Amino acid sequence: MLSEFGNFLLAMGLGFASLQVLASTWGVYNKNQRYLTLGRTAAFFQGGFLSGAFLTLIIAFLLCDFSLILVSLHDHTQLPWYYRMAASWGNHEGSLLLFILILSGMAVAQAIFLKDPLFRARALTSQGFLILLFLFFLIMTSNPFTLLPFILSEGKSLNPLLQDRGLLVHPPLLYLGYVGFSAPFSLAIAALWGEERGPEWARLTRPWALFSWSALTAGITLGSWWAYYELGWGGWWFWDPVENASFMPWLAGTALLHTLRTGQLYRWSLFLSLLTFGLSLLGTFLVRSGLITSIHSFAQDPEKGLYILCLLGLIMGVAFFVWIWKSPRLQTQSLELMSRNGALFVNSLFFCLGLGTVFLGTFYPLLSDYVWGKTVAIGAPYFERTFIPLMLPLLILLPVGCLFREKNESGLRLLMAPLTAVLGAIVLILYHLYPLSLWAFTGIVASVWVIGGTAVAYKQARLSLGPTLAHIGVGLSLLGVSVGGGLRTDEMGILGLGESLSMGGTALTLQNVQQGKEGTYLYERVLLSYETHQISPEKRLYKPQDMLMSKTAIHTNGFRDLYVILGPYQGNNRWLIRASIIPLAPWVWIGGFFMVLGGVVSILGRVRVWEKKPSSANKRASFPRRREPRKTLAAWLLGSRLGGNDARGGCKWIIVFFLLLSSPLFAATSLEKRAAILYQEVRCPICLGQSIADSETDESQALKTFILEKLQHGESEEDIREKLRHLMGDDILLRPPFEDHTLFLWVAPFGLFLLIGLGVGWKVLRSLAHKKGA
Amino acid sequence: MKPKHQRLFLICSALMGLGIAGSLVLVAFQDTLVFFYTPSDLLQKNISPQQRIRVGGLVDMDSPQQRGENVHFKITDQKETIMVSYHGILPDLFREGQGVVAEGYLMNPTHFQAESVLAKHDENYMPREVAEGLREQCK
Numbered sequence: 085m086l087s088e089f090g091n092f093l094l095a096m097g098l099g100f101a102s103l104q105v106l107a108s109t110w111g112v113y114n115k116n117q118r119y120l121t122l123g124r125t126a127a128f129f130q131g132g133f134l135s136g137a138f139l140t141l142i143i144a145f146l147l148c149d150f151s152l153i154l155v156s157l158h159d160h161t162q163l164p165w166y167y168r169m170a171a172s173w174g175n176h177e178g179s180l181l182l183f184i185l186i187l188s189g190m191a192v193a194q195a196i197f198l199k200d201p202l203f204r205a206r207a208l209t210s211q212g213f214l215i216l217l218f219l220f221f222l223i224m225t226s227n228p229f230t231l232l233p234f235i236l237s238e239g240k241s242l243n244p245l246l247q248d249r250g251l252l253v254h255p256p257l258l259y260l261g262y263v264g265f266s267a268p269f270s271l272a273i274a275a276l277w278g279e280e281r282g283p284e285w286a287r288l289t290r291p292w293a294l295f296s297w298s299a300l301t302a303g304i305t306l307g308s309w310w311a312y313y314e315l316g317w318g319g320w321w322f323w324d325p326v327e328n329a330s331f332m333p334w335l336a337g338t339a340l341l342h343t344l345r346t347g348q349l350y351r352w353s354l355f356l357s358l359l360t361f362g363l364s365l366l367g368t369f370l371v372r373s374g375l376i377t378s379i380h381s382f383a384q385d386p387e388k389g390l391y392i393l394c395l396l397g398l399i400m401g402v403a404f405f406v407w408i409w410k411s412p413r414l415q416t417q418s419l420e421l422m423s424r425n426g427a428l429f430v431n432s433l434f435f436c437l438g439l440g441t442v443f444l445g446t447f448y449p450l451l452s453d454y455v456w457g458k459t460v461a462i463g464a465p466y467f468e469r470t471f472i473p474l475m476l477p478l479l480i481l482l483p484v485g486c487l488f489r490e491k492n493e494s495g496l497r498l499l500m501a502p503l504t505a506v507l508g509a510i511v512l513i514l515y516h517l518y519p520l521s522l523w524a525f526t527g528i529v530a531s532v533w534v535i536g537g538t539a540v541a542y543k544q545a546r547l548s549l550g551p552t553l554a555h556i557g558v559g560l561s562l563l564g565v566s567v568g569g570g571l572r573t574d575e576m577g578i579l580g581l582g583e584s585l586s587m588g589g590t591a592l593t594l595q596n597v598q599q600g601k602e603g604t605y606l607y608e609r610v611l612l613s614y615e616t617h618q619i620s621p622e623k624r625l626y627k628p629q630d631m632l633m634s635k636t637a638i639h640t641n642g643f644r645d646l647y648v649i650l651g652p653y654q655g656n657n658r659w660l661i662r663a664s665i666i667p668l669a670p671w672v673w674i675g676g677f678f679m680v681l682g683g684v685v686s687i688l689g690r691v692r693v694w695e696k697k698p699s700s701a702n703k704r705a706s707f708p709r710r711r712e713p714r715k716t717l718a719a720w721l722l723g724s725r726l727g728g729n730d731a732r733g734g735c736k737w738i739i740v741f742f743l744l745l746s747s748p749l750f751a752a753t754s755l756e757k758r759a760a761i762l763y764q765e766v767r768c769p770i771c772l773g774q775s776i777a778d779s780e781t782d783e784s785q786a787l788k789t790f791i792l793e794k795l796q797h798g799e800s801e802e803d804i805r806e807k808l809r810h811l812m813g814d815d816i817l818l819r820p821p822f823e824d825h826t827l828f829l830w831v832a833p834f835g836l837f838l839l840i841g842l843g844v845g846w847k848v849l850r851s852l853a854h855k856k857g858a
Numbered sequence: 859m860k861p862k863h864q865r866l867f868l869i870c871s872a873l874m875g876l877g878i879a880g881s882l883v884l885v886a887f888q889d890t891l892v893f894f895y896t897p898s899d900l901l902q903k904n905i906s907p908q909q910r911i912r913v914g915g916l917v918d919m920d921s922p923q924q925r926g927e928n929v930h931f932k933i934t935d936q937k938e939t940i941m942v943s944y945h946g947i948l949p950d951l952f953r954e955g956q957g958v959v960a961e962g963y964l965m966n967p968t969h970f971q972a973e974s975v976l977a978k979h980d981e982n983y984m985p986r987e988v989a990e991g992l993r994e995q996c997k
Contacts, residue, residue: 315949421864433872437879444883459894461912463961469886474879576927576946633950651947652924660927662947843871850863 086144087152090229093137097188098219100130104191105212108205120205124195127208130215131192138185141228145172150236154178154228160241160628162604170252171242173259177228182256183368184222186263187215194267198288206274214266217395225391241604244626244633248314254306258330261300262364265337267292269361272354273403276410282417283347289357290344291687297337298683304330305676312669313636320565320672323467328446329367332439336360339435342428348419349429351411356432358407362400363439369396420491424546427485434478441470472523479530479562482555483537486547524570527562535559554682561675567668573760576651580658587646588665590615597659605633610650610659614639621650621661645669759792762801765817766791766808892961897938905964913940913970914959922954933958933970944972 104126111119141154145168150156158171158178173182191211198204222228268289275285307330308320321327340356343349369392420426445462452460538555541547547555577585584593595618596611605624612619622635639646644667651660763777768784776784787808794804808816894912895903905911918932918939929948932939942960952958952975960972 419864421868430871433875437875441879441883448887461892461894461961462890463892465890466886469890470879470882473882578926631951634947649947654924654926660924660947839874843867 086140086147086149087229087231090137090140090144091227093133093140094219094223094227094229097130097133097137098216098223100126100133101188101212101215101219104130105209105216108209108212112202112205112209115202117201120201123205123208127188127191127195127212130212131188134185134188134215134219138181141178141181142169142172145169148239150239151232152228153230153232156232156236156239158242159239160604161238162627163242163247164603166249166252167242167247170246170255173255174242174246174251177222177226179255179259180218180222180226181228182259183263184215184218186259187211187218187266190264190267190270191215194270203274203278203280206277207270210270210273210277211266214270214399217399221391221395238628241626241628244605244624244629244631247604247626248310250306250310250313254303254310257299257306258303259368261296261298261303261337262330262333262368264292264296264299265333265357265361265364267296268340268357269403272357273406276354276406276414279410279413281347281415282350286344286347286350286353289353290341293337293341293344293357294683294687297334297341298680298687300330300334300337301676301683302680304334305673305680308676309673313638320568320669323445323464325446328442332442332446333360333363333367335435335439335442336363339432339439342435343432345428346425348417348425349432350414350416352429352432354411354414355407358400358403362396362403365396365399369393422488424485424488424490427481427488430481431478431485434474434481438471438474438478441474442467445470468523476526476530479534479558482534482558483541486538486541486551486555487544488546524566527566527570531559531562531566534562548686550682550684550686552682553685554679557675557678557680557682559675560671560678561673564668564671564673564675568666568672572664572666574662574664576660576662578654578658579661580656585661585663587614587663592646592648592661592663594659594661597657607635608650608653610661612637612648612661614646617646619646619648621648623650640670642670643668759788759795762791762795762804763788765805767816894959896935897933897940898935900940900964900970901938901967907963907965910961910963910973912959912961913942913964914957915940917952917954917956917958919954922948922952933960940970941968942970942972942975944975948975 104123106123107119107126108123110116111121111123144152144155145159146165148155148159148161148168150159154175154177158175159168163171172178191208194204194207194211198207271285271289271292274280304327307327311322312320336356337360340353340360343353343356419429421429445466448462449460452458535556538547538552538559542549542552573588575585575587579585579594581594581596584591586592592612592614594610595613598607598609598611600607600609605626607622607624609620609622612621617639619637619639621637624633624635625631626633634649634651636647636649638648644665647664647666647669649662651662654660760777764775766776766784766787768776768787776787791804791808794807799807805817892910892912894914895905897913897915900913913933915933915935918934921930921932921939923930927945929944929946931942931944933942934940942962944960944962959976960970961974961976962970962972965971
């Protein structure tokens with residue numbers, strides 16, 4: 085029964101979506117108000133029917149209607165109701181219906197919020213086309229309401245990895261982000277079609293882009309949080325194709341968001357709008373199609389890959405054709421490079437460069453496989469070596485750009501660049517003094533720089549609250565990632581009852597083991613005590629798939645996570661336990677939350693906490709307004725003398741302050757930790773490919789003892805490295821400190837920065853000479 | 859600054875950025891590309907123990923042995939098998955007779971030291987490389 089009803093609703097949705105497209109197009113060509121209104125009404129109707137269809141699917145899942153193929157494949161009567169509901173979008177067909185639902189939701193929102201009837205009709209045409217294409221695809225190839233010729237008494241249940249509360253909201257949020265970018269896409273098509281004016285379009289599109297961006301950010305944050313606690317080794321980003329697929333539209337969307345501040349970058353913003361949605365489609369579907377190997381592709385269906393690729397090609401082909409055809413006719417204002425908007429443009433270029441490397445790394449294996457017939461994999465090291473060096477200059481420029489004036493920036497502010505170079509030098513020096521991985525330390529300094537600079541920009545009223553929060557979020561996430569990644573400790577041990585493992589000087593003791601049954605699984609739970617806390621990792625055996633899953637246990641105090649996972653039973657009442665202490669891990673997601681919050685605040689308007697910002701658009705920049713500096717926490721901490729108008733001074737002091745604050749973190753590095761970091765660098769003489777930290781051979785044990793002894797005698801890391809190199813040859817160190825290509829990698833970001841600095845300096849000199857001549 | 863100069867400056871810096879990104883990519887490609895082999899390939903090809911590679915196939919029945927923190931198991935493509943050692947806890951979906959991909963170093967022609975073991979999060983899953991490798995072996 086539900087099947088027929090669902091099919092009926094889908095068909096009605098298809099009909100009204102066609103009506104929406106036809107009536108809107110007709111109305112635009114004849115300038116006929118009645119057809120325009122008809123198109124708008126049709127949008128409401130198709131929205132209603134498609135929501136009905138999705139609701140029907142959810143009801144089928146909640147009621148466990150096993151007459152539907154989809155329900156019998158993914159549902160189970162023993163699942164709690166919320167997992168039964170989540171199962172409806174945890175598969176290919178259901179997720180596609182969710183995709184269409186959001187497309188039509190965006191159409192309804194456009195019908196409500198867009199005021200200009202012609203512009204609205206054009207946007208609705210584009211959006212309606214998207215709905216039609218995907219609805220056709222759904223009905224022809226993957227109808228969720230297909231009937232099973234017989235009725236089963238029990239379903240095959242939801243993949244146990246997806247049986248998780250975080251995952252209830254993660255896919256809908258991510259989809260809201262992906263598909264939400266269809267709105268800027270349609271608005272861009274409408275603008276190209278109607279040859280709208282830039283500034284109005286940018287102002288109009290901003291909330292839509294902000295909305296999708298916030299949803300996508302929230303979705304990615306939740307996904308990475310899920311990976312962190314569910315996948316069992318405490319990492320948050322794997323550079324897996326599925327993750328990259330969500331990251332690419334995020335990068336393009338972030339670039340778009342920054343260009344939408346102004347109408348000066350009109351054509352570029354239009355291009356980015358099209359690109360972002362194109363990447364969303366590519367991400368959602370190419371990975372779904374199974375063409376790319378990923379460790380987590382759920383809801384896959386390889387057969388439909390080609391069809392999807394054609395669909396994608398069609399949509400993007402038409403969109404970019406329209407852009408190439410129409411955009412030269414659009415009016416744009418000229419852009420001054422040395423201004424806030426110029427800085428935003430440079431920012432978007434950086435994002436696009438980063439996007440390019442991620443794109444290449446994600447799709448190169450596919451290319452290599454089809455063109456050269458070689459199967460290759462590209463993992464985290466590739467992205468760490470390309471994406472991060474490219475983003476580092478962006479992070480360094482971030483506060484500088486925020487401080488730029490609207491017009492006629494003198495370029496003096498870029499004097500901060502040398503300051504940055506000095507900071508870079510400090511990084512390198514400290515790296516040699518303290519045994520901390522270079523990336524971790526660079527990350528810490530960069531995040532301090534970003535947070536400090538953002539605070540100063542906010543204080544000087546150059547940033548409103550939304551962007552400030554988002555940029556602080558970037559800094560917090562970066563801090564979490566670099567500290568958590570660089571200073572984590574992992575221990576593994578086999579424990580019997582009452583035995584304990586030493587974690588950072590504190591004992592992790594195995595207290596008790598329980599077994600039992602709950603819902604769809606049987607469990608074995610180990611109770612461990614750490615300080616005064618109890619934590620209990622589990623192993624679960626899920627029915628009916630007979631899948632064994634580990635449930636990690638995490639204890640957090642906001643500044644560090646204790647992360648424990650239960651390994652296999654070792655016999656004799658002993659269990660293998662792996663525990664990690666990850667400092668600042670929660671900040672990764674707190675940062676993500678701040679970014680989302682920033683997005684939301686920006687949508688709600690330029691909310692200011694302390695003072696109303698007077699409009700600065702028509703002020704002459706050469707006479708900067710005297711303004712009472714806003715009191716920020718940083719200004720308060722530094723005293724009124726330092727919290728003055730001088731941005732560079734403020735920034736500098738905040739950074740010095742943060743560096744001082746964080747220095748005990750490095751000074752307190754214990755002997756064992758210093759040794760452990762050195763172990764990572766030394767190659768095991770027997771297994772060659774591994775460091776002695778990972779190797780169990782006698783030779784590496786001997787080397788470990790040697791290193792520890794030397795450290796205890798007070799020798800520095802560099803001395804020990806030199807000794808090892810002398811004794812065992814250059815190859816003994818896994819990471820030769822400075823050599824041809826590594827040198828290039830270390831230096832490239834700074835080099836890039838220097839080049840930009842030189843270019844700007846040249847430009848400033850030229851403009852000075854020009855002024856004198858005039 | 860004249861618009862002409864500005865455009866020139868922009869184009870130059872964009873090209874420079876592209877160049878830097880390109881060279882970063884090329885350098886990274888040289889050292890971080892990981893090739894995929896089946897156990898039969900490993901016998902035919904001479905792979906240095908310093909090269910990071912991936913080996914894929916099925917986990918041989920009855921082969922996994924847990925010795926404390928170390929695990930040993932065999933990967934097979936139904937023709938050849940290779941012994942794999944791994945230090946740590948295997949992923950939950952690692953199972954006998956199921957597809958698996960191990961990334962690490964080939965110590966000698968019969969022993970592979972894995973640094974990571976990938977098994978997919980889906981009970982019906984077979985990594986594409988493994989499926990294709992197996993298909994070719996069966997021909």
